[in-house]
Amino acid sequence: MKRIAFARIAQETNALSPVPTTLHDFEGSHYLEGDALLQATTEGPEVAGFFKRAELAGFIAAARARKADVEPVPLLSAWASSGGPLSKDCFEELEARLVEKLRRAGHLDGMYLCLHGAMGAQGISDPETRLVRAVRSVIGGAPLVVSHDLHGNVTQARVDAVDALVAYQTNPHRDHAKVGRKAGSIVIGTVMGEVKPTIAWRSLPMILGGGKTIDFLQPMRAVFRRMHQAEKREEALAASTFMVHPWNDSPSLGWSTLVVTNNDEAAANRIAEELAEMCWERRHEQPPKFPGASEAIASARAAKIRRKLGCVTMSDASDVVTAGAPGDSTHLLRALLEEGAGLRSYTAVRDPLAIKTLWPREVGDIVTLTIGGTLDPASSPPLPVRGAVISKHERHGFGRTVVLAVEHVRIVITEGPSMVMRPSFYTEVGLDPWHADIVMVKNFFPFLMFFLPYNRKTIFVRTRGTTDFDAAFQLPFDGPMHPRDPVDDWRSRDRARRGVA
Numbered sequence: 058m059k060r061i062a063f064a065r066i067a068q069e070t071n072a073l074s075p076v077p078t079t080l081h082d083f084e085g086s087h088y089l090e091g092d093a094l095l096q097a098t099t100e101g102p103e104v105a106g107f108f109k110r111a112e113l114a115g116f117i118a119a120a121r122a123r124k125a126d127v128e129p130v131p132l133l134s135a136w137a138s139s140g141g142p143l144s145k146d147c148f149e150e151l152e153a154r155l156v157e158k159l160r161r162a163g164h165l166d167g168m169y170l171c172l173h174g175a176m177g178a179q180g181i182s183d184p185e186t187r188l189v190r191a192v193r194s195v196i197g198g199a200p201l202v203v204s205h206d207l208h209g210n211v212t213q214a215r216v217d218a219v220d221a222l223v224a225y226q227t228n229p230h231r232d233h234a235k236v237g238r239k240a241g242s243i244v245i246g247t248v249m250g251e252v253k254p255t256i257a258w259r260s261l262p263m264i265l266g267g268g269k270t271i272d273f274l275q276p277m278r279a280v281f282r283r284m285h286q287a288e289k290r291e292e293a294l295a296a297s298t299f300m301v302h303p304w305n306d307s308p309s310l311g312w313s314t315l316v317v318t319n320n321d322e323a324a325a326n327r328i329a330e331e332l333a334e335m336c337w338e339r340r341h342e343q344p345p346k347f348p349g350a351s352e353a354i355a356s357a358r359a360a361k362i363r364r365k366l367g368c369v370t371m372s373d374a375s376d377v378v379t380a381g382a383p384g385d386s387t388h389l390l391r392a393l394l395e396e397g398a399g400l401r402s403y404t405a406v407r408d409p410l411a412i413k414t415l416w417p418r419e420v421g422d423i424v425t426l427t428i429g430g431t432l433d434p435a436s437s438p439p440l441p442v443r444g445a446v447i448s449k450h451e452r453h454g455f456g457r458t459v460v461l462a463v464e465h466v467r468i469v470i471t472e473g474p475s476m477v478m479r480p481s482f483y484t485e486v487g488l489d490p491w492h493a494d495i496v497m498v499k500n501f502f503p504f505l506m507f508f509l510p511y512n513r514k515t516i517f518v519r520t521r522g523t524t525d526f527d528a529a530f531q532l533p534f535d536g537p538m539h540p541r542d543p544v545d546d547w548r549s550r551d552r553a554r555r556g557v558a
């Protein structure tokens with residue numbers, strides 16, 4: 058019986074957010090250890106409120122398929138929503154807990170570690186490589202397989218520290234469990250001596266490209282198809298393309314491709330190179346340009362029939378909480394109040410200070426206060442409003458929540474991250490999207506699936522904030538970066554980043 062440990066420490070960091078991620082953010086979102094983790098990954102839900110099955114359940118499935126051979130050893134699983142960099146204390150506490158659990162786990166033959174790949178921490182460069190090395194310091198040369206979100210960033214140090222690295226092959230992401238199963242098969246196969254993983258990777262000096270970057274749409278569809286093909290034909294155990302989180306502040310940030318083969322270095326290099334060329338060819342297809350708030354509201358107003366049949370969904374693209382923005386922007390909210398008369402609008406803003414003021418008030422009270430613009434005052438100013446308290450709630454993940462009615466707008470004010478991507482964000486507080494003209498979300502992709510029944514028109518709105526694509530251009534890079542700077546050739550930076558002469 059081989060004993061293989063599994064753990065997760067995952068958060069996607071937006072380096073531009075001034076709101077640090079703390080241990081409370083992990084423990085208030087998803088934190089499990091030992092037997093509770095084993096139960097959650099065996100019976101579900103793995104991440105309450107989000108995933109019945111995710112990567113760790115996938116790993117368990119791979120272990121179950123080898124029932125007599127493998128004993129999965131649960132360590133810990135910590136996940137927090139996208140946000141600012143982890144505080145140093147938070148990172149070091151999670152690292153210490155992981156190491157402590159590994160030490161107490163007894164003899165281990167291998168390990169699967171689920172990381173996001175775009176985590177940042179205050180005062181610590183490349184924190185995820187540090188986690189991988191911390192694991193190494195305990196398990197020594199035992200096989201270690203890591204999985205990442207496809208928005209992760211790869212570094213040579215990370216590649217050096219792992220036996221294999223695998224990533225999602227869907228965007229929007231919907232293959233979490235599949236990736237865990239793949240990582241599980243590789244680590245189990247390696248422990249059993251059946252496979253010998255060999256990694257090749259390529260790094261591109263590029264943070265944006267590939268159009269909408271959706272896996273089933275062009276221009277990226279062909280790249281994803283090539284990855285599937287490589288795995289299907291068994292040239293590769295895993296083929297990945299990392300399209301990076303552009304607001305991550307790793308100096309060597311950039312798209313990368315990474316291929317794991319069974320002891321075939323030449324094939325690994327050939328496929329990684331081919332995928333890199335395919336991505337580079339798509340570099341000029343930039344993400345779409347979004348209209349401003351006034352234009353967006355006018356176009357929602359014009360969509361009369363669609364509003365009657367359902368709602369217009371407006372993504373507050375400059376304040377996307379699921380990409381790490383603080384969620385306290387007032388730009389779109391202000392525009393809806395000033396220019397959206399007659400359009401019943403559901404909106405969201407995170408403001409722990411306003412919650413402090415509002416929580417003691419009774420339902421029905423008329424209140425005057427400022428909301429938003431407190432967590433990231435540099436992006437948007439606080440907004441003065443006068444309205445009625447229509448309900449109060451205590452919610453897992455969102456924390457204390459107060460709903461205000463201000464003229465034609467309903468404002469859901471949350472103490473915790475205003476991660477608005479599912480209709481339940483509104484229905485749980487008594488706001489039915491069938492009765493709205495406009496529903497605000499703070500998300501780039503998954504809301505398109507979740508809002509399908511209600512949504513008749515989608516508008517991404519650009520105001521000003523930490524998830525504007527060009528906001529990433531102010532981060533420090535190790536050289537010219539596409540599309541901010543002209544870059545003719547990717548190979549010299551690739552070689553430098555990989556330490557190849």
Ligand SMILES: [Zn+2]
Nearest residue numbers: 206207208230
């Ligand atoms: Zn992602």
